[in-house]
Amino acid sequence: MAEAVDVTGLRKSFGRTQALDGLDLHVEVGEVHGFLGPNGAGKSTTIRILLGLMRANGGTARLLGGDPWSHATDLHKRLAYVPGDVTLWPALSGGEVIDLLGRLRGGINRKRRDELLERFDLDPRNKARTYSKGNRQKVALVAALASDAELLILDEPTSGLDPLMESVFRDVVREEHRRGGKTVLLSSHILTEVEALCHRLTIIREGRTVETGTLADLRHLTRTTIEAELIGLPDGLAALPGVYDLQADDHRVVFDVDTDTLEPALRKLVDVGVRSLTSKPPTLEELFLRQYRKEPVR
Amino acid sequence: MTGTGSLIRLILRRDRFLLPLWAVLLPLVPVGYASSLRALFPTAAERAGYARVSADSAGFVALLGPLHGSSLGDLVAWRSGFLLVLAGLFSLLTVIRHTRTDEELGRTELIGAGAVSRPAGLVAALLVALGANVVLAVIVMGGLIGLGLPVAGSVLFGVSFGLAGWAFAAVGAVSAQLSSSARTARSIAIIGLGATFVLRMAGDVDALGGGALSWLTWVSPVGWIQHVFPYGPSALLPLFLALAFTVAAGLAAVAMVSRRDIGEGVLPARPGTPTAGAALSGPIGLAWRLHRGMLIGWLAGFAVLGLVFGGVAKSIADLADENSSLSEILGRLGGSTAAVDQYFATALGMMGLIAAAYAVQAALRLHDEEGTGHAEAVLATRTGRVRWAAGHLMFSLFGPAAALLVGGAVCGLVAGLALDNVGREVPALLGGAAAQIPAVWVLATLAVLLFGVLPRQAPAAWGALAVCFFLLIGGAILQLNHWIMDLSPFTHIPHLPGAAATPLPFVVLTALAVVLAAAGLTAFRRRDVPAI
Ligand SMILES: Nc1ncnc2c1ncn2[C@@H]1O[C@H](COP(=O)(O)OP(=O)(O)O)[C@@H](O)[C@H]1O
Ligand SMILES: [Mg+2]
Numbered sequence: 036m037a038e039a040v041d042v043t044g045l046r047k048s049f050g051r052t053q054a055l056d057g058l059d060l061h062v063e064v065g066e067v068h069g070f071l072g073p074n075g076a077g078k079s080t081t082i083r084i085l086l087g088l089m090r091a092n093g094g095t096a097r098l099l100g101g102d103p104w105s106h107a108t109d110l111h112k113r114l115a116y117v118p119g120d121v122t123l124w125p126a127l128s129g130g131e132v133i134d135l136l137g138r139l140r141g142g143i144n145r146k147r148r149d150e151l152l153e154r155f156d157l158d159p160r161n162k163a164r165t166y167s168k169g170n171r172q173k174v175a176l177v178a179a180l181a182s183d184a185e186l187l188i189l190d191e192p193t194s195g196l197d198p199l200m201e202s203v204f205r206d207v208v209r210e211e212h213r214r215g216g217k218t219v220l221l222s223s224h225i226l227t228e229v230e231a232l233c234h235r236l237t238i239i240r241e242g243r244t245v246e247t248g249t250l251a252d253l254r255h256l257t258r259t260t261i262e263a264e265l266i267g268l269p270d271g272l273a274a275l276p277g278v279y280d281l282q283a284d285d286h287r288v289v290f291d292v293d294t295d296t297l298e299p300a301l302r303k304l305v306d307v308g309v310r311s312l313t314s315k316p317p318t319l320e321e322l323f324l325r326q327y328r329k330e331p332v333r
Numbered sequence: 334m335t336g337t338g339s340l341i342r343l344i345l346r347r348d349r350f351l352l353p354l355w356a357v358l359l360p361l362v363p364v365g366y367a368s369s370l371r372a373l374f375p376t377a378a379e380r381a382g383y384a385r386v387s388a389d390s391a392g393f394v395a396l397l398g399p400l401h402g403s404s405l406g407d408l409v410a411w412r413s414g415f416l417l418v419l420a421g422l423f424s425l426l427t428v429i430r431h432t433r434t435d436e437e438l439g440r441t442e443l444i445g446a447g448a449v450s451r452p453a454g455l456v457a458a459l460l461v462a463l464g465a466n467v468v469l470a471v472i473v474m475g476g477l478i479g480l481g482l483p484v485a486g487s488v489l490f491g492v493s494f495g496l497a498g499w500a501f502a503a504v505g506a507v508s509a510q511l512s513s514s515a516r517t518a519r520s521i522a523i524i525g526l527g528a529t530f531v532l533r534m535a536g537d538v539d540a541l542g543g544g545a546l547s548w549l550t551w552v553s554p555v556g557w558i559q560h561v562f563p564y565g566p567s568a569l570l571p572l573f574l575a576l577a578f579t580v581a582a583g584l585a586a587v588a589m590v591s592r593r594d595i596g597e598g599v600l601p602a603r604p605g606t607p608t609a610g611a612a613l614s615g616p617i618g619l620a621w622r623l624h625r626g627m628l629i630g631w632l633a634g635f636a637v638l639g640l641v642f643g644g645v646a647k648s649i650a651d652l653a654d655e656n657s658s659l660s661e662i663l664g665r666l667g668g669s670t671a672a673v674d675q676y677f678a679t680a681l682g683m684m685g686l687i688a689a690a691y692a693v694q695a696a697l698r699l700h701d702e703e704g705t706g707h708a709e710a711v712l713a714t715r716t717g718r719v720r721w722a723a724g725h726l727m728f729s730l731f732g733p734a735a736a737l738l739v740g741g742a743v744c745g746l747v748a749g750l751a752l753d754n755v756g757r758e759v760p761a762l763l764g765g766a767a768a769q770i771p772a773v774w775v776l777a778t779l780a781v782l783l784f785g786v787l788p789r790q791a792p793a794a795w796g797a798l799a800v801c802f803f804l805l806i807g808g809a810i811l812q813l814n815h816w817i818m819d820l821s822p823f824t825h826i827p828h829l830p831g832a833a834a835t836p837l838p839f840v841v842l843t844a845l846a847v848v849l850a851a852a853g854l855t856a857f858r859r860r861d862v863p864a865i
Contacts, residue, residue: 086713089861108717116713122706124623125514128605131613138614139714159607164437164514175710 039064039186039218040085044094047080047242054080056242057094062220062235067212069229069236070222077242078222079119082190085220086116099186112141115179119190119222121171123163129174130159136178148181154203168195180207187211187219193228205231258291260315261300266308275300286310336449340457344431348461355423356465357472360494363413364476370408371480380408386651387411394541395534395644398559406486406564409477413490414559417497418530420469421555424462424498425505425522431458433509433518436596452590455506459583462502470495482564489563489572496575500554501526503582510589513598520630527637529553554578616716620724623702624695628732631691635736638687639743642680643762646673646748673752674831677744677762684740685769685823686802688733692777693794695729699784700791704865718858722781726850729777734770741766765829771842772822776801778849785856788864 040062047055055077062068072078083089085098087107096103101110123132130152137143152159155173166174172195179187187208193201205228211217223229229236230250237247246253258279265286272288273281277296282289292300304312345352374380384403387393394400397414401407432455435441441454474491478484501522508522509515536550537559550556557571589599612618650673699722702708711721745762749755780794787793801821804813818824822845825838 083709083861088709088712088863090859107712108715111713111715114713116710118706118709118713120706121710124619124707127613127622128607130607131605131609134609135613135619136710136714138609139616139711139716141715160604162602162605165602 037063038097039099040068040220041097042081042085042094045081045084045091045096046093047077047084047089047091054242055084055091055094058239058242059244059247060237060239061247062218064218065212065216066234067208067219067221067232069233070220070239071224071226071229071236072222072239076239078239079190081239082116082188082220082222085188086111113184114186114188115140115182115184116188117172117175117179117190117192119194121168121175123166123171123174125162125164127163128160129157129163129166129170132163132174133159133178133181136175137182140182140184142183143178144181144183148177151177151181151207154207155200169197169200172196173200176204176207180211183215185215185217187217189219190222191224192221193223193225201225201228204228208232258293259297260289260291261304261312262289262314263287263304263312264310265304266310269303269307272300272303275303334450334453334456336444336453337457337460340444340449340453341461344457344461347431348427352427352461352465355419356468359416359420359423360469360472360476360491362416363409363473363490363494364480366412367405367409367477367480367482370412371405374408377403380405384408389541390647390651394537396641398533399537399540401562402565404564406477406482406490407562409482410486410490410563413494417494417555417558418526420466420494420498421501421504421526422523424466424502425508425526426519427462427465428458428502428505429509429515429518429522431461432506433512434515437513437515441595452587455509455586455590459502459506459586462505463499466495466498466502469498486564486567489561489567493558493561493563493572493575496572496579497555497558499579500558500575500582503579503586506586507582507589510586510593511598511600513596513602518598526555529555532556533559616711616721616724617727619711620728623698624725624728624732627691627695628728628735631732631736632739635684635688635740636743638684639740639745640747642677642684642740643744643747644751646676646758647751650752671831673748674761675828677748677765678828678831680744681741681762681765681769681829682805682823682826684737684766685772685826686798686805688737688740688769689773689776689798689801689823691736692729692733692773693780693798695732696726696777696780696784697791697794698725698729699781700788700865703784703788703863706863709863712862718862719854722854722857726777726781726854729780730774733773733777734767737766737769737773738763761830768826768829768834768839769823771839771846772826774846775822775842775849778846778853781853782849782856783853785853785860788860 038061040060042058042060045055045058045060046053058077058081060070060081070078070081080089084091084096085103087103087105087110090104098110099113103110123129127135133148133152134143137148155177157170157173157177161170163171163174172192176189176192179189193204196204208219208221209232212219219232221229221233233250235247235249236253238245238253265288268283268286269288272278272290275296277293278300279291279293280289288304290300370380374383381403384400384407388400397411400411432441435444435454444454470491472491473494474487477487477490504525505518505522508518508525511521512518530553532549532553533556536547536553536556539545539549540547550560554575557574560571561568593599613622650670699708702711702725708721712718741763742759744766745759746755748762749758752758776794776798779797780791783791783794801823804818804821805823822842825842827834827838
């Protein structure tokens with residue numbers, strides 16, 4: 036069994052809202068998988084179904100080889116979860132919450148706990164009601180990351196963290212993965228985070244999967260931006276299928292080009308002579324924006 | 334102060350149902366007292382007889398304060414003694430709700446970023462509470478003057494009623510500055526209210542015996558107001574004391590709000606422990622942490638309730654011997670034991686309903702925990718749904734049961750000592766209190782059923798409790814159909830002590846509670862979480 040998460044054609048509706056509409060998600064054991072989508076796309080709903088908190092209306096969902104609804108408590112022994120909106124019991128201290136969640140999961144690695152508290156710069160004595168959103172998130176992260184779970188499910192775990200803490204988070208996730216070969220399902224809005232951490236990713240929109248694959252796979256689908264200073268004027272560049280948004284001004288050209296058309300386009304430039312050239316590889320940001328533009332799915 | 338006006342409008346909008354509920358209904362109670370006391374004691378001689386017994390009864394003086402004179406107005410003002418405390422309670426809750434509660438939820442920060450001055454939120458909440466008490470005072474005056482009571486006395490009584498609310502609105506304003514937690518702020522203010530009540534009670538009861546502690550009354554705002562005697566000597570000094578107290582406490586609160594950071598309390602937040610103790614290791618340990626404050630508070634409250642209810646026993650017995658008309662009301666069979674039993678059956682019925690309020694509050698913790706997202710965090714661990722719910726259910730079943738037993742035992746002990754019959758009263762009242770438990774459980778498990786089946790509507794359990802309250806208080810007088818009366822589980826509890834009891838109703842109610850709990854938990858196992 037090589038898939039930690041195996042979701043096919045998942046459907047879920049809340050009254051008239053169709054939250055999930057045939058969603059697919061496949062996470063292999065040992066990988067860090069990014070789960071991207073705009074607000075309301077259905078990320079949290081998918082995760083709650085995987086945790087057996089909600090029941091799907093259709094499709095199949097398997098988690099660590101088991102049925103998430105009927106084997107919920109057994110499966111939960113093997114995972115740690117950080118909810119999207121972390122709220123803590125206001126009268127408990129951060130340290131108490133971490134220990135409590137750890138014990139409810141079946142144990143916590145004390146050494147790791149103390150080390151993480153230090154790295155996240157968190158005072159475990161403060162009452163939860165005094166914590167900011169970022170600090171609440173740190174509490175949940177320390178509790179999850181200090182557990183010996185084989186699967187980490189993190190729902191937008193860094194949305195309240197400052198950049199410094201975000202980089203601590205990245206380091207820790209990488210370590211966890213390297214040390215224990217943990218599987219991580221990371222739902223996120225923060226693209227640089229996904230780029231930095233994930234081996235593969237799945238992009239969803241309006242309850243459906245729109246893209247899935249490795250970063251390299253997805254870049255394949257995207258355009259590179261070329262900016263060049265030329266000696267002559269290129270011919271027929273605008274006519275090439277796969278070249279977009281061409282701006283020519285004297286000897287300077289700027290355009291976007293599909294990866295498939297990159298070679299013929301560059302040939303045209305070389306033909307007239309190139310003085311300087313910069314190319315910007317597509318960022319996940321652009322990929323994301325293109326997937327999110329309000330055109331209907333498919 | 335910039336922004337105060339718009340904040341007042343916001344509060345009035347948010348509280349458009351809640352505020353009239355107490356500001357209008359509470360002042361109708363003394364008006365009701367006036368008409369029923371007039372019907373009960375139509376002649377001056379009868380009133381004088383009633384007043385004579387009451388004025389010397391430690392129990393009555395403890396609960397309601399001292400009685401001066403025997404005119405209808407005197408009796409109404411005296412009977413309304415406890416209502417002052419309620420006006421204070423509602424006022425302080427209103428102020429805290431619109432200050433610290435908002436602040437804790439981060440709403441103040443949102444507003445603070447807008448064009449409002451620093452103390453505007455506090456001032457707006459205070460002004461609303463003060464205004465509500467003005468409405469209350471006007472209704473009291475209008476109602477009593479309308480019934481033909483003396484104008485000057487009625488105006489003074491209305492003013493003193495309203496000032497009780499004012500004083501505790503200011504107490505609420507101060508306590509909201511002290512702690513960063515709304516729950517703690519409420520506890521501080523309510524303990525303050527309780528303490529002023531106890532001081533007044535001790536001072537007044539002591540004064541009956543000409544004791545040396547009667548000055549205690551004069552350190553208590555509740556005591557000041559109860560010594561106005563609006564229809565008799567009309568002392569004005571206590572009113573000025575209450576007014577000065579309100580102004581001083583209000584200004585102190587405004588000074589504090591201007592000096593502290595948003596979200597912080599004046600009292601430093603106590604740091605917690607850096608690691609969890611051994612008890613906090615599972616769903617039951619967590620439930621204990623979440624329920625223990627409530628449990629201790631309710632146990633203490635029931636002990637006091639038992640003390641107050643039991644303390645009146647002697648005067649009920651004396652009263653029954655002296656006033657035949659009242660003994661008829663209290664114990665239709667006549668004779669002082671029957672009257673005392675009848676009184677206790679009613680008192681324990683009240684205790685049962687109050688315990689049901691605790692039971693509903695504790696059971697709805699399930700709903701609260703789901704709404705805040707805490708349930709999700711626990712249910713994503715190896716804790717199963719039923720185990721998680723059972724932790725809270727346990728406290729909602731056994732907490733109120735323990736509170737009833739404490740209340741019954743204390744009540745029996747105090748009454749037994751006063752009547753020289755501990756051997757009879759303790760088991761009788763303990764039994765009478767225990768008899769309420771199955772009915773309480775029905776309400777607790779009704780809340781669990783709602784939580785399972787209609788999670789968003791679970792707070793409707795409070796509505797069911799209100800119906801039971803209404804049927805107990807108003808059902809007999811309004812002569813409602815027995816079908817309607819039977820809706821309340823409390824209708825089926827025999828009136829103990831005194832009445833004959835068979836096991837059947839207890840068995841049926843307990844079985845009903847088991848069915849409701851099982852149905853609620855089964856539905857909860859099958860539904861989405863969170864569904865709120
Ligand atoms: N308990 C619920 N009741 C009704 N609608 C819900 C509920 N939970 C989520 N939704 C709706 O389902 C959709 C997907 O939500 P969610 O899974 O939270 O998205 P995401 O986590 O990607 O932001 C949204 O339209 C949201 O409003
Ligand atoms: Mg979400």
